[in-house]
Amino acid sequence: MEPLEEYFMRTQEEVERQKPDVHHLRLQLENDPSMTGLYHCQCRQSGIKADPSIVRLLEKKSVYDLNELDLSSIMLTQETFQAVAQVCRMCLKLERLVLDNTTFRNESVKELVGLALDHPTLKSISLASNLNLGFSAAKLLLPMLKHNRRIVDLNVEGTGMAAPSRELIRKVCLANSMAPKEEPLGLENPNELSLVERELADRDERISTARSQQGGGLQVTDLTVEEAEGSLVPKMDAPDPESMDIAEQKAINMKLKTELFDHEERLVKEAAELLHRATTRPKELKDRQSKGMDLMQVYQDGWKWPMPADFNRELLIQEFSLSITEPQLEDLLEHYTLQPRPIVIQIRQILSDLIDVTASRRRKTMLIDELVGKASRHGPGMPALLDIVKSFTELMDSDGTNIEAIKAMLQETGEQLSELKAKIDRLDLARAKALQDEDITNAEMMFEDGLAQQEKLIDIILLRLGHLLNKASKIRLEQRLRELCADADRTLTSTKKQNDDLIHKIEQDLATMKTKMDEEQEGMRYREQEFDEMTKKTNDSLLANQRGQDKVWAEIMYSFKDLKALSDARFKAIEDWSVEVEKQERRKVEYNATIRTCEDHVTTLKQLMNDCEAADHMMKNLDDFFKQASKVAADIANAASSEGDALALEEQKFFLVAFRRYYGEMGEMIYNKTKRLEDTERQIRSTEYQISFCKETLDPSLHRYRETLRDLQTRRSELNGILSDMRGRADDRARDFLPTDEALRAAGFEFDSPLVEVHEHIAERREKTMAKRQVLIDVDKHELVEKEAEEIEKLLLTTKQARKGGDPAVAIIALSPQRDQAKRTGSPKAIVKKGRSGNFD
Secondary structure: OOOHHHHHOOOHHHHHHOOOOOHHHHHHHHHOOEHHHHHHHHHHHHOOOOOHHHHHHHOOOEOOOOOEEEOOOOOOOHHHHHHHHHHHHOOOOOOEEEOOOOOOOHHHHHHHHHHHHOOOOOOEEEOOOOOOOOHHHHHHHHHHHHHOOOOOEEEOOOOOOOHHHHHHHHHHHHHHHHOOOOOOOOOOOHHHHHHHHHHHHHHHHHHHHHHHHHOOOOOOOOOOHHHHHHHOOOOOOOOOHHHOOHHHHHHHHHHHHHHHHHHHHHHHHHHHHOOOOOOOOHHHHHHHHHHHHHHHHHHHHHOOOOOOOOOOHHHHHHHHOOOOOHHHHHHHHHHOOOOOOOOOOOOHHHHHHHHOOOOOHHHHHHHHHHHHHHHOOOOOOHHHHHHHHHHHHHHHOOOOOOHHHHHHHHHHHHHHHHHHHHHHHHHHHHHHHHHHOOOHHHHHHHHHHHHHHHHHHHHHHHHHHHHHHHHOOHHHHHHHHHHHHHHHHHHHHHHHHHHHHHHHHHHHHHHHHHHHHHHHHHHHHHHHHHHHHHHHHHHHHHHHHHHHHHHHHHOOOOOHHHHHHHHHHHHHHHHHHHHHHHHHHHHHHHHHHHHHHHHHHHHHHHHHHHHHHHHHHHHHHHHHHHHHHHHHHHHHHHHOOOHHHHHHHHHHHHHHHHHHHHHHHHHHHHHHHHHHHHHHHHHHHHHHHHHHHHHHHOOOOHHHHHHHHHHHHHHHHHHHHHHHHHHHHHHHHHHHHHHHHHHHHHOOOOOOOHHHHHHHHHHHHHHHHHHHHHHHHHHHHHHHHHHHHHHHHHHHHHHHHHHHHOOOHHHHHHHOHHHHHHHHHOOHHHHHHHHHHOOOO
């Protein structure tokens, strides 16, 4: 890195040569004038990552109207500020730049000076509260103020610069503000700068001499953990920064610091005057030093860290490597209910009442609602377990012994079936008569009405079959019981495993955080002890300083240089001590935030643990309920009569007969519609060919063919819609029949599936149709292809003869065979008639 002295001694020509290249920013400015766009472009050019805080600050700002840029409280590295400075060079209306409390260093000051030297509009710069800026920064800033007289405000309060340096900067800014606007930039007298340099150099030499004479500074004694625990109690006197007014506290801190250091700086100045007032001022100076001790105590008591700590639950989980991550915790809080203390949710009585076979359906519904209200949000698997409880309750309400009610339902619906079958038979007779009379339209309508009635018949059969299987089937009841028992066992095991795993993770996290909190408390005890030691050493140093000053007063006439060095050492000691005070207050805030966040997270995890234990207790109750409900449902299944299964088997056989008829007729109807659609497609292709032929032959029938094509396309669209609907209906009925097919085969009933029969019938019909079509194709091939080939061959032969013999009459006869035949028969009228009609084939 370039030394500050070398940078300070560079000539203006060297500065001009080392100006940064902003060509890429000008190109970016043409495409996007936003500040964020320029900042991202410069970061890419410099090979650094863009700071999100700066990106948010620069949003919705344009280089054409930006007059103030406030970067206070943003931690700026040298590379980050270099990128910001490059962007600021493009802001031609920028007047004020605020860099307060940005950990600004001397290396960044060089970049700031390069920006401010030739900026056309910059008037005000604030570097307040940057403790790293000292004498070296002042050496860079003062020439910049002398060169650019437009800068009239440079705030360096709260920096590490001595009071004379700050006062000199203030005077130069005041001179700039009073300078005439037409006065050229730069120094009026080059020697003036050397005087400033000389003054600052003398000041730096005096401070360095005083530090070297004092030597070493304060030393901190290392403490063991046992000593820290025995001598220090954790302090929690730091206020919560989130509850205070940050601006107000910053003002208080600045006021306290200003009072302390102004006082000490006055002491430094007065030490030089004491040589002339040695006989009258010793007691007064001693009183002032005592007041300084009081101000130190006031400073320590009143100075508080004004910024909130950024320690939160997310950082806690990451830093302590907890088992439950932030997203996992958010997801768990959606499924669990935090409990402030361990509880037991009583659901055993509700589950016992649900097993009671004498309870009414209304009573059980109320019990289920009460159970859901108590057991909801106590684990991710609890909704599934409650659904299983509902299913068991419904299964226990099934009564397979009430066959009489089932028979009454079958008798009532049987009458509806008889009416529908009679109506279907009448429609079939009417359709056969319509086909005999060749009334195709009515026959098709009756066909579709018959299919609709058959679908109604199948719906009633499915209703009857559903009642038989769900309420009177012993087999179905036993199967449902097995499924519920397996589902209950699987769900309960999975849910309990999840809950146990969560409890284990919570216990691990609680143990980890307890260890970390103990470590934080131990660290804070050590830091408190370290701070107390440093304070004690500072007090001892100040007392020794006081004693040394008392000794110097006796030899004041001979030892003024020693007195001055001691005064400077006192200032440095208080300055270092104030830095430690600020650090200690910050440590308190961060310590309090860490402990508070840990305690809050511990409370959350304990509450979550309470709900996990409550969920575990409920799952034990649910396990007992599932076992008892399984036993009750098994008893109901054993007591169920087999008569319901027999009735269901008969109903399934009846369904087979009805479905075979329906599916066969539906398949035939679909086949007919499909063939009609194929014929329509063929007619469309033929008509399209005829239209193209009419265009070639100038046939006036072109419009008639176009109308025919539109009608055919409309018919094709209608047929496609009808076929799609019929196929969907057939597929739905086939899916309804498949369970009945499986049940009949499981019962040992052998039959040919209607689905297979329909496909076989369609395949047979398609084979017959294909054979007929092959015959027609052979005829068309002879008429259209072979005869045309013979005519073409004759035409080519005649043309060849005409060319060889030189007689064109041979070709005319070949092109007009009808006219040649009329000449041979002596019928000129026929020739004229053929010619007028244009039918010369």
